[in-house]
Amino acid sequence: xxxxxxxxxxxxxxxxxxxxxxxxxxxxxxxxxxxxxxxxxxxxxxxxxxxxxxxxxxxxxxxxxxxxxxxxxxxxxxxxxxxxxxxxxxxxxxxxxxxxxxxxxxxxxxxxxxxxxxxxxxxxxxxxxxxxxxxxxxxxxxxxxxxxxxxxxxxxxxxxxxxxxxxxxxxxxxxxxxx
Amino acid sequence: xxxxxxxxxxxxxxxxxxxxxxxxxxxxxxxxxxxxxxxxxxxxxxxxxxxxxxxxxxxxxxxxxxxxxxxxxxxxxxxxxxxxxxxxxxxxxxxxxxxxxxxxxxxxxxxxxxxxxxxxxxxxxxxxxxxxxxxxxxxxxxxxxxxxxxxxxxxxxxxxxxxxxxxxxxxxxxxxxxxxxxxxxxxxxxxxxxxxxxxxxxxxxxxxxxxxxxxxxxxxxxxxxxxxxxxxxxxxxxxxxxxxxxxxxxxxxxxxxxxxxxxxxxxxxxxxxxxxxxxxxxxxxxxxxxxxxxxxxxxxxxxxxxxxxxxxxxxxxxxxxxxxxxxxxxxxxxxxxxxxxxxxxxxxxxxxxxxxxxxxxxxxxxxxxxxxxxxxxxxxxxxxxxxxxxxxxxxxxxxxxxxxxxxxxxxxxxxxxxxxxxxxxxxxxxxxxxxxxxxxxxxxxxxxxxxxxxxxxxxxxxxxxxxxxxxxxxxxxxxxxxxxxxxxxxxxxxxxxxxxxxxxxxxxxxxxxxxxxxxxxxxxxxxxxxxxxxxxxxxxxxxxxxxxxxxxxxxxxxxxxxxxxxxxxxxxxxxxxxxxxxxxxxxxxxxxxxxxxxxxxxxxxxxxxxxxxxxxxxxxxxxxxxxxxxxxxxxxxxxxxxxxxxxxxxxx
Numbered sequence: 117x118x119x120x121x122x123x124x125x126x127x128x129x130x131x132x133x134x135x136x137x138x139x140x141x142x143x144x145x146x147x148x149x150x151x152x153x154x155x156x157x158x159x160x161x162x163x164x165x166x167x168x169x170x171x172x173x174x175x176x177x178x179x180x181x182x183x184x185x186x187x188x189x190x191x192x193x194x195x196x197x198x199x200x201x202x203x204x205x206x207x208x209x210x211x212x213x214x215x216x217x218x219x220x221x222x223x224x225x226x227x228x229x230x231x232x233x234x235x236x237x238x239x240x241x242x243x244x245x246x247x248x249x250x251x252x253x254x255x256x257x258x259x260x261x262x263x264x265x266x267x268x269x270x271x272x273x274x275x276x277x278x279x280x281x282x283x284x285x286x287x288x289x290x291x292x293x294x295x
Numbered sequence: 296x297x298x299x300x301x302x303x304x305x306x307x308x309x310x311x312x313x314x315x316x317x318x319x320x321x322x323x324x325x326x327x328x329x330x331x332x333x334x335x336x337x338x339x340x341x342x343x344x345x346x347x348x349x350x351x352x353x354x355x356x357x358x359x360x361x362x363x364x365x366x367x368x369x370x371x372x373x374x375x376x377x378x379x380x381x382x383x384x385x386x387x388x389x390x391x392x393x394x395x396x397x398x399x400x401x402x403x404x405x406x407x408x409x410x411x412x413x414x415x416x417x418x419x420x421x422x423x424x425x426x427x428x429x430x431x432x433x434x435x436x437x438x439x440x441x442x443x444x445x446x447x448x449x450x451x452x453x454x455x456x457x458x459x460x461x462x463x464x465x466x467x468x469x470x471x472x473x474x475x476x477x478x479x480x481x482x483x484x485x486x487x488x489x490x491x492x493x494x495x496x497x498x499x500x501x502x503x504x505x506x507x508x509x510x511x512x513x514x515x516x517x518x519x520x521x522x523x524x525x526x527x528x529x530x531x532x533x534x535x536x537x538x539x540x541x542x543x544x545x546x547x548x549x550x551x552x553x554x555x556x557x558x559x560x561x562x563x564x565x566x567x568x569x570x571x572x573x574x575x576x577x578x579x580x581x582x583x584x585x586x587x588x589x590x591x592x593x594x595x596x597x598x599x600x601x602x603x604x605x606x607x608x609x610x611x612x613x614x615x616x617x618x619x620x621x622x623x624x625x626x627x628x629x630x631x632x633x634x635x636x637x638x639x640x641x642x643x644x645x646x647x648x649x650x651x652x653x654x655x656x657x658x659x660x661x662x663x664x665x666x667x668x669x670x671x672x673x674x675x676x677x678x679x680x681x682x683x684x685x686x687x688x689x690x691x692x693x694x695x696x697x698x699x700x701x702x703x704x705x706x707x708x709x710x711x712x713x714x715x716x717x718x719x720x721x722x723x724x725x726x727x728x729x730x731x732x733x734x735x736x737x738x739x740x741x742x743x744x745x746x747x748x749x750x751x752x753x754x755x756x757x758x759x760x761x762x763x764x765x766x767x768x769x770x771x772x773x774x775x776x777x778x779x780x781x782x783x784x785x786x787x788x789x790x791x792x793x794x795x796x797x798x799x800x801x802x803x804x805x806x807x808x809x810x811x812x813x814x815x816x817x818x819x820x821x822x823x824x825x826x827x828x829x830x831x832x833x834x835x836x837x838x839x840x841x842x843x844x845x846x847x848x849x850x851x852x853x854x855x856x857x858x859x860x861x862x863x864x865x866x867x868x869x870x871x872x873x874x875x876x877x878x879x880x881x882x883x884x885x886x887x888x889x890x891x892x893x894x895x896x897x898x899x900x901x902x903x904x905x906x907x908x909x910x911x912x913x914x915x916x917x918x919x920x921x922x923x924x925x926x927x928x929x930x931x932x933x934x935x936x937x938x939x940x941x942x943x944x945x946x947x
Binding site (some may be wrong): 122125126128130132133136137138139140190201 | 549572586606607610613614617618621624625628666669670672673675693
C-alpha cells in the first residue's frame with residue numbers, strides 16, 4: 117500500500133468515527149416541525165371532564181402548552197408525573213396554561229388513566245377521530261406544542277417532556293430570550 | 296433463581312475473557328505454551344458459561360419470572376410459548392447477550408478446530424477474540440444487563456412488541472448475528488497473519504469456510520428481515536433502505552467481494568493487502584451495524600434503545616478496534632510481497648478486480664447514503680433523510696454492472712485469454728442477451744433498467760449453462776458416463792465452483808424478482824362496504840363480510856374477501872387489524888396470496904364509518920422469486936462449503 121492510500125484509509129476511518137462522536141449528541145426524536153412559527157390550528161372539542169368545550173383560541177394572550185396523549189400510549193405514563201408537577205408549579209402563573217388533547221382514544225379509558233395515574237387538573241379535549249391530531253401533524257404520542265399569546269406555534273417537543281423542560285426550553289422562549 | 300445463575304456465569308465469563316485476552320500474549324512473549332493452553336480452555340469455558348447464561352434467561356421467560364425487569368418488559372402471561380422462548384432477543388439487552396454467546400461459541404469452535412493446524416496464528420486469534428468478548432461482556436454486564444431484578448414485580452409483563460410476534464422476526468436476529476459474529480473469526484485470523492507477518496495465504500485457507508458460512512448466515516438473516524417486513528409491516532414492500540437495513544447490507548457486499556478476491560490470492564498470490572483490507576472492513580461494518588442499532592445515533596425503526604451511555608461505550612470500543620486494525624494494516628502492509636502482476640485485462644483475475652471495485656463502490660454508496668443524514672444533522676440543524684430514489688439511481692447501475700460481470704465468470708480463463716477465443720466464447724451468450732434486451736420491451740418490460748436486467752439475466756444464464764453443458768460433455772466422453780452421471784460427477788468433484796455457480800443462478804432468480812416487484816407493483820387505496828367489489832390486475836375482489844376474531848393474546852377485526860380470477864379457483868382472503876393489549880397500537884395482518892406469478896396483498900385499514908372500511912391492495916409480480924432465489928443461493932453456499940482443501944494444491 118503506498119503512502120497516499122494509507123493516509124486516505126486512516127483519514128476516512130477517523131472521519132467516520134468523529135462523525136459518530138459528534139452524532140451521539142443528536143436526539144433522533146428531535147424532528148423539526150414545519151408548523152413551528154405558523155399560526156396554530158384552532159380547535160373546539162368536547163372536554164374529557166365537564167360540559168364546557170375546550171377551545172384553544174379562548175387562551176389568546178397566554179402561552180399554551182398543548183399536550184397530545186392517549187391512554188394507549190406507554191410513554192405517556194412515563195411523562196405523566198412531570199405533567200402533574202408542571203401543572204402544580206405553574207398554577208399561579210397567569211401567562212401560561214396547559215391543555216391536553218386525548219386522541220385516538222375512548223373517553224372512558226382516558227378517564228380511567230387519569231384516575232389511576234393522577235389528574236393534573238387542566239382541561240383535556242377529546243379527539244377520538246384524531247381530527248386535531250392530524251391537523252397538527254402529530255405522528256406519535258406524547259407530543260407537545262408551545263403556542264404563544266398570538267396563537268403561533270413556537271416549539272414542538274416529540275416524546276415525553278422531561279423534568280426541567282419548562283425552565284430550560286419554555287421559559288427562555290416566553291421571556292423573549294430566544295427568537 | 297435462574298437469572299442469578301445466568302448473571303453469575305456471565306460475570307465469571309467476563310473474568311475469563313480478560314484471561315483469554317492476556318494469557319496468549321504472555322505465552323507468546325515468554326514462549327510458554329501452557330499459557331496458550333490455558334487460554335484455549337478459557338475459550339471453552341466462556342462458551343459453556345454463556346450457554347448457561349442464555350439458558351438461564353430463556354428459563355426466566357418460560358417461568359414467567361416478571362421480577363426480572365427484562366422479562367417483565369418483553370413478555371406476558373398470554374404470550375405463546377414459542378415467542379416466550381424467543382423473546383430473549385426481543386429487546387436490546389437480550390440481543391447483546393445472544394450476540395456475545397454466539398461469538399463465544401464460534402471462538403470455542405475455532406479454538407478446537409484450528410488448534411493443531413494453525414499453531415502460529417492461534418495465540419493471536421485467541422487473544423483478539425478475548426478482546427472482543429471482553430468488550431461485549433463489559434457492555435452486557437455493566438451497561439445493558441438483562442439480569443436486573445425489579446423490587447416490586449408486576450403481576451403480568453408488558454408483553455412482547457406485537458410486531459415482533461412473527462416467525463420471520465424470530466429467525467431474523469439470530470441469523471443476522473451469526474453472520475456478523477462469524478466474520479470475527481476470519482478477522483482474527485487476518486489480524487494474526489498481519490501481526491506474525493505471515494500475510495500469505497494460510498489465513499485465507501483456514502477461514503474459507505468461516506467466511507462462506509458467515510456470508511450465508513448474513514444472507515439468510517437479511518432475507519428473513521425482508522420477508523418479515525413484507526409479511527408483517529403491511530406496506531407491500533420488503534426493503535426500505537432504512538439505515539439499519541443498510542448496516543446489514545454493507546458487510547454483505549464487502550464480504551461478497553472478499554469471497555471473490557480470495558480466489559485470486561489462492562491461485563495467483565495477488566491482492567494480499569486488499570484481502571486483509573476487505574475482511575477488516577467487513578468485520579468493522581458488522582460492528583458498525585451493531586453500533587447503529589444500539590446507540591441511537593441514527594433514527595430508524597430498529598433503534599429501540601436510545602441511550603447515550605451505551606452509545607459512548609460502543610463508540611470507544613469501536614474506535615479502539617478500528618484504529619488498531621487499520622493502523623496495523625497500514626503499518627505492516629509493506630511487508631506483504633505481491634508477487635505476480637496482472638498480465639492481461641482479459642483474464643479472470645482482472646474480472647475479479649472489477650467485481651471487487653463494483654461491490655466496494657456499492658458498499659460506499661450505501662455507506663454514504665446512510666451517513667449523509669447524520670452528517671447534515673450534526674453539522675447543521677436541518678434534518679434530511681436519504682431514501683429509495685437515491686439508492687435506486689446509484690445502486691441499480693452498479694448492480695447491473697455486477698450482473699454483467701457475473702456472466703463472464705465461468706468462461707473467462709485465468710492469467711490471459713486470446714481475444715479471438717473470448718469472442719468465440721461469448722458470442723452466443725452475448726447475442727441471446729442483446730436479443731433479450733430488445734424483446735423485453737415488446738413483452739411489457741417497458742423500463743430501461745428492467746429491459747437491461749432481463750437481457751443480462753439471459754446472458755448470465757447462458758454462459759453458466761454453456762459451461763455446465765460443455766464440462767458435462769467432456770466428462771461423458773472422457774470417463775464414458777451417461778449424461779446425469781457425468782453431471783453428478785462434475786458438480787460433486789468441484790463443489791466450490793459449482794456451489795458458486797448455483798449462487799449465481801439463485802441471484803438471477805432474485806434479480807427477476809426485483810425487476811418484477813420493483814417495477815411492476817400495482818397499488819390501490821379504497822373504501823369498501825359489505826358487498827362492494829374492485830378490480831386489480833385480472834383479479835376481482837369482493838368484501839363478503841366483516842368479522843371479529845380473537846386468539847389467546849389478541850383480538851382482531853377481520854375482513855372476509857372473495858378473490859376471483861377467470862379460470863382459477865376462488866380464494867378467500869382474511870386481512871386483520873389486531874389489538875394485542877390495551878397498551879399497544881393496533882397492528883395489521885396483511886392477507887397474502889402468493890404464487891409464482893404474483894402476490895395479491897390485502898391490508899385492512901381503519902373503519903371509516905358504519906360498515907365502511909379502508910383497504911389498501913397491492914398486486915406485486917414475482918415477489919416469491921426473491922425468497923426462492925435466496926434459498927437457492929444459500930444451498931449453493933453450503934454446497935461450496937462442503938469442498939475440502941484438496942483443490943487448492945493444483946495451483947499453477
